[in-house]
Amino acid sequence: xxxxxxAIKHLFKRPATxxxxxxxxxxxxxFRGRPIWDMxxxxxCGLCSRMCPSGAIEMIGRGHEARIKxxxxxxxxxxxxxxxxxxxxxxxxxxxxxxxxxxxxxxxxYKRES
Amino acid sequence: MKASRxxxxxxxxxxIIIDPGFCNLCGACESACPVHALKIENGRLNYxxxxxxxxxxxxxxxxxxxxxxxxLLETLGFVANAPNRAESIGYYRKILLAQAVDEKLRDxxxxxxxxxxxxxxxxxxxxxxxxxxxxxxxxxxxxVRPLLSLVPDDLLSAVDCEYFSSSVAMAFGRAxxxxxxxxxxxxxxxxxVRAIRKLEAWExxxxxxxxxxxxxxxxxxFSFPKLTQFLKESYGIEVSDILRxxxxxxxxxxxxxxxxxxxxxxxxxxxxxxxxxxxxxxxSELADISVGGAHPLRDWSLVIxxxxxGEEIFExxxxxxxxxxxxxxxxxxxxxxFVRMGLLKRKYAIEExxxxxxxxxxxxxxxxxxxxxxxxEISLLSSxxxxxxxxxxxxxxxxxxxxxxxxxxxxxxxxxxxxxxxxEGKILGIVTFEDISKVPASRRGEVLVxxxxxxxxxxxxxxxxxxxxxxxxxxxxxxxxxIVDRKDHRKLLGIITKTDIVHMLRxxxxxxxxxxx
Numbered sequence: 156x157x158x159x160x161x162a163i164k165h166l167f168k169r170p171a172t173x174x175x176x177x178x179x180x181x182x183x184x185x186f187r188g189r190p191i192w193d194m195x196x197x198x199x200c201g202l203c204s205r206m207c208p209s210g211a212i213e214m215i216g217r218g219h220e221a222r223i224k225x226x227x228x229x230x231x232x233x234x235x236x237x238x239x240x241x242x243x244x245x246x247x248x249x250x251x252x253x254x255x256x257x258x259x260x261x262x263x264x265y266k267r268e269s
Numbered sequence: 270m271k272a273s274r275x276x277x278x279x280x281x282x283x284x285i286i287i288d289p290g291f292c293n294l295c296g297a298c299e300s301a302c303p304v305h306a307l308k309i310e311n312g313r314l315n316y317x318x319x320x321x322x323x324x325x326x327x328x329x330x331x332x333x334x335x336x337x338x339x340x341l342l343e344t345l346g347f348v349a350n351a352p353n354r355a356e357s358i359g360y361y362r363k364i365l366l367a368q369a370v371d372e373k374l375r376d377x378x379x380x381x382x383x384x385x386x387x388x389x390x391x392x393x394x395x396x397x398x399x400x401x402x403x404x405x406x407x408x409x410x411x412x413v414r415p416l417l418s419l420v421p422d423d424l425l426s427a428v429d430c431e432y433f434s435s436s437v438a439m440a441f442g443r444a445x446x447x448x449x450x451x452x453x454x455x456x457x458x459x460x461x462v463r464a465i466r467k468l469e470a471w472e473x474x475x476x477x478x479x480x481x482x483x484x485x486x487x488x489x490x491f492s493f494p495k496l497t498q499f500l501k502e503s504y505g506i507e508v509s510d511i512l513r514x515x516x517x518x519x520x521x522x523x524x525x526x527x528x529x530x531x532x533x534x535x536x537x538x539x540x541x542x543x544x545x546x547x548x549x550x551x552x553s554e555l556a557d558i559s560v561g562g563a564h565p566l567r568d569w570s571l572v573i574x575x576x577x578x579g580e581e582i583f584e585x586x587x588x589x590x591x592x593x594x595x596x597x598x599x600x601x602x603x604x605x606x607f608v609r610m611g612l613l614k615r616k617y618a619i620e621e622x623x624x625x626x627x628x629x630x631x632x633x634x635x636x637x638x639x640x641x642x643x644x645x646e647i648s649l650l651s652s653x654x655x656x657x658x659x660x661x662x663x664x665x666x667x668x669x670x671x672x673x674x675x676x677x678x679x680x681x682x683x684x685x686x687x688x689x690x691x692x693e694g695k696i697l698g699i700v701t702f703e704d705i706s707k708v709p710a711s712r713r714g715e716v717l718v719x720x721x722x723x724x725x726x727x728x729x730x731x732x733x734x735x736x737x738x739x740x741x742x743x744x745x746x747x748x749x750x751x752i753v754d755r756k757d758h759r760k761l762l763g764i765i766t767k768t769d770i771v772h773m774l775r776x777x778x779x780x781x782x783x784x785x786x
Contacts, residue, residue, distance in 0.1 A: 196472065198326075198327070198328060198329075199326055200303065200324045200325075200326055200327045200328075200329075201324055201325055201326065202303055202304070202323060202324055205323050205324065217276065217325050217326040218276070218326050221326075239303065240303075240474070241301070241303040241329060241473060241474055242471070242472055242473060242474060243472070243474045243477075
């Protein structure tokens with residue numbers, strides 16, 4: 156009986172869910188999304204690629220000429236890279252929609268522009 | 270100095286700093302190392318594991334070491350927007366005398382107690398949540414170790430002045446990593462302040478937690494084994510008997526049984542850390558606030574406020590009534606003593622550097638950095654003319670001024686050298702602080718400027734390049750050069766000091782904006 160009352164009550168309430176992907180809610184504070192590199196701050200030490208538990212970060216070259224390749228399909232969004240960076244060059248963004256039909260489009264490259 | 274750097278900074282650090290014995294164990298490298306490979310334990314710096322296991326390239330520990338040449342000009346940027354600048358004092362906003370209102374603090378600290386009062390007030394108001402200072406070890410009271418204070422009362426154990434180095438920069442790293450503190454005040458000697466500023470200039474992550482840097486004046490730090498051996502051999506003193514060491518013109522060693530032994534500066538100088546003997550910074554020129562003793566006043570401290578944040582926290586403490594201040598102009602003697610110590614340290618440092626260079630002994634890169642210029646800087650200096658950077662409204666004195674009056678002028682305006690000019694505006698000579706300090710204090714009222722002023726002048730013309738002037742300064746070992754008219758060599762147009770040149774290297778853009786096109 157109680158369940159019917161409850162069900163009727165909810166007929167007049169607004170839905171609890173959002174009509175994703177047409178409606179979106181902003182991620183909460185401290186959300187760990189895709190990491191991005193600020194190559195002007197990066198010193199090229201390669202700690203992030205060594206620390207990454209899933210091997211999602213590849214560093215090519217070293218020092219200021221270093222290029223960072225980030226494979227989002229391997230990333231598990233743990234935030235270890237930004238934690239270990241000595242110079243706060245890695246920030247975690249708020250986006251979470253990374254699905255794609257090809258693996259190639261899930262590789263992000265970062266390079267220092269002089 | 271080496272042209273190219275090793276990919277792993279530790280190799281350079283070990284070769285240039287640690288092996289020649291220049292490390293003073295400040296611990297900045299320990300707090301900066303991203304893989305925690307460096308650790309200070311039992312009075313030495315240990316390399317606990319091979320950092321190449323984790324990285325192929327890392328510049329950090331060499332860059333942030335206070336005795337390397339890296340980032341030096343960048344660190345000046347933290348204080349360089351202050352309106353005033355003076356030799357042996359650095360950039361500053363205000364110089365004044367101050368003391369803690371609380372008499373207990375003054376007694377405990379044997380001086381003004383300004384730093385303690387300032388920090389206690391800042392913790393109470395929540396401006397900072399912790400402070401890093403040094404405290405005395407219980408068994409051997411002259412040794413110091415870093416202390417992290419979380420509540421105001423903690424600070425009471427750290428109120429005295431120190432003569433040994435302690436690993437405060439390491440404590441800063443621990444405060445961030447282990448205590449999770451986010452608003453930290455840092456207190457240290459000039460080299461420790463430089464380490465912290467270098468970390469800040471490097472934009473290291475842990476520096477987001479730094480609120481304020483308070484610098485102490487420092488003549489030299491002692492090498493603990495050398496000093497204890499010296500005191501034992503010459504005076505028969507055991508380390509554990511020493512209660513404290515004071516400094517006012519002479520080093521006074523107080524013993525636990527109440528005896529007092531005075532040791533002169535030249536005698537004790539050989540027992541300081543070798544790197545201290547080559548350090549030119551007496552007043553912590555990179556700190557937000559510098560605090561030093563105000564000899565001969567017992568209960569006061571001399572305070573140099575350099576940055577906006579330093580001014581803010583100091584004014585707040587004065588308003589809250591924990592610190593009272595006095596104008597420095599009231600006491601020209603205090604100022605003269607302070608500057609004399611600064612110049613003394615610089616003079617000894619330059620002598621020591623030259624002596625070491627001649628013998629081919631290693632010199633820490635930081636000490637040569639400001640004596641030798643980089644190619645980029647040489648080309649910048651060659652492209653500039655003297656008239657672009659000289660100070661045009663030069664303060665002058667008349668030949669009939671007495672030295673006492675001159676000292677008052679110096680205390681008020683903080684310039685260290687004045688051209689002597691007669692009524693017709695012709696230059697007769699130049700008088701500097703060194704000339705005054707050669708005359709005993711009792712005779713300064715009667716001696717006139719013209720008697721001590723140097724008649725032989727080193728001058729340049731407004732169209733000479735700054736590089737030329739810089740070379741002249743190094744050649745004659747002087748700190749200032751007069752700019753005179755090309756036709757009339759006795760007509761004064763302007764003055765250029767060495768600090769002007771260094772200041773310009775730091776702010777090339779700013780200076781270029783000013784030049785007429």
